[in-house]
Amino acid sequence: MLTQNDLRILSELYQYGPMFPTHLKAVIDLKSEFYIYRRLRLLKEYGYMDQTNLYVPIEGYKRKRRKVGTMYYLLTKGVHGARKHLQVDLDRKVRIEKPAGTWMYYQYYLGRIRAELAPLFRDDNEWVPGKLVKQQLNLSDKIRIHALLKVNGFRYAVYNFNGARPENVAKIVTAQTKSINRLVDGHIVICPKAKQSEKLRSIFLQDSDFTNIRFLNYDNAVDVISELIRNDQHMRMINLIKERYPHVHINIEQTPNAILGIDFIPPGAYIGNSNRGSFFISELLTENMRIIKALRFFDGTAAQRCNLPSTAFVLLRDKWQENEYLKIINNKHVNFIY
Structure with a gap:
């Protein structure tokens, strides 16, 4: 059974x-x-x-x-x-x-990319496999779509091209993007090596009709796609803060960890200014328990005296997670939103 x-x-x-x-x-x-x-x-x-x-x-x-x-x-x-x-x-x-063996080698890297991106997805509808996409959008089996990425209301078709020559890939991408361009908002092409993606990019730069295509490789795919997802999550967080704390004026800017000098504020975190002093907006860090535990010792009063972020906002996936993290963090300067 x-x-x-x-x-x-x-x-x-x-x-x-x-x-x-x-x-x-x-x-x-x-x-x-x-x-x-x-x-x-x-x-x-x-x-x-x-x-x-x-x-x-x-x-x-x-x-x-x-x-x-x-x-x-x-x-x-x-x-x-x-x-x-x-x-x-x-x-x-x-x-x-x-x-x-060669095909398994490519499958290994594609599986690793999706496994590293999995903690960032709120549900299964944000990354839809190609076979289901073809069924849902009634596409031909000849279209080589690997997945459909949904971010901030936009839909990106993700393609994977293994060891094919960039010139041949360019012809395939041109034909496929034209056939499904009306169904998606952008295209992400993943190649095994950086040289292949750069070659493809140079080919398509000559054609101004293809401005909504990103060319990635196995090394930078996770970083670029995760940045797209995080930007969506930050906008969702900002909207939640505006809804729940209407008196807070948000002016967001990205600040590296080296400038802040605080260990538990991760690189790429977002800070903003309000009429109550500075506050810190975290990334989606519910999977990183080291960051969560470090927030127990966050002293917002002392941070405000030093003109540092005084309030932490942590974006959670679901409401039930709030009770779990409240057991770990009992800090009035830390707010959980979902």
């Missing part, structure tokens, strides 16, 4: 392809890492999936490789189970093949 978590695991593997257990744990948020290994082992024994090792070449050696980890991929039985759970048409034929 498959549990609800088993169905979620099958659905993730069906929508995104082979994944590492650690990446699955990050996006599904299960009980523990040992729990997901146990479930994967059982699903493999029952014939829903199989596993294969990912090896990468060692730099400086011609034939030596090192093991990165174990990736799990669905078998035919697992695909049918995932489709039934997702209520996808089961009549289409399924062709299952053991994933090639």
Whole structure:
């Protein structure tokens, strides 16, 4: 009998392809890492999936490789189970093949990108997998969309192009963006290497019609996309503060940690000025317990004397989290909003 978590695991593997257990744990948020290994082992024994090792070449050696980890991929039985759970048409034929090493290498980086972005999403609707996007928007299977990112009311189509030449990718991107341009507000193209993304950018700079495309690579994709998400979260936080504290005048500016000189204010935090003195607006840091615990010792009165932020606002995902963090932080200078 498959549990609800088993169905979620099958659905993730069906929508995104082979994944590492650690990446699955990050996006599904299960009980523990040992729990997901146990479930994967059982699903493999029952014939829903199989596993294969990912090896990468060692730099400086011609034939030596090192093991990165174990990736799990669905078998035919697992695909049918995932489709039934997702209520996808089961009549289409399924062709299952053991994933090639090169393709698994790209899947590893894509899985890591999504796992690092997962704590920033409030719900599953902010990052929709490509297979569901094609079904929802009635798109052709030939369109190579990896996911749909929803930020601040805008929709960005995310594409992944593995080892293809930039010239060939440019032709594909041009055709695809024109076909779905009316359905999305922007496009994000992820390439494996920085040279490929720079080459693509130089190609598209010559065409003024394509100004809403971002070209990223595996190294900077997390930073750029997370900045988009955080900007949306900061605007949501500012609107909440204006609604709950109408007497506070907000003038936001980004201030690096080195200028503030306070350990628990993270780099990239936002501060503002009000008629009651300065206050500090945190990022979405509910996953960072070190920051949360450090706020216990935040002395707003002393900070105000030194012309430093005197009130901390922490953005939470849900209302129930407020009670959890109030047990850790009992500080009148710290406000939780959601």
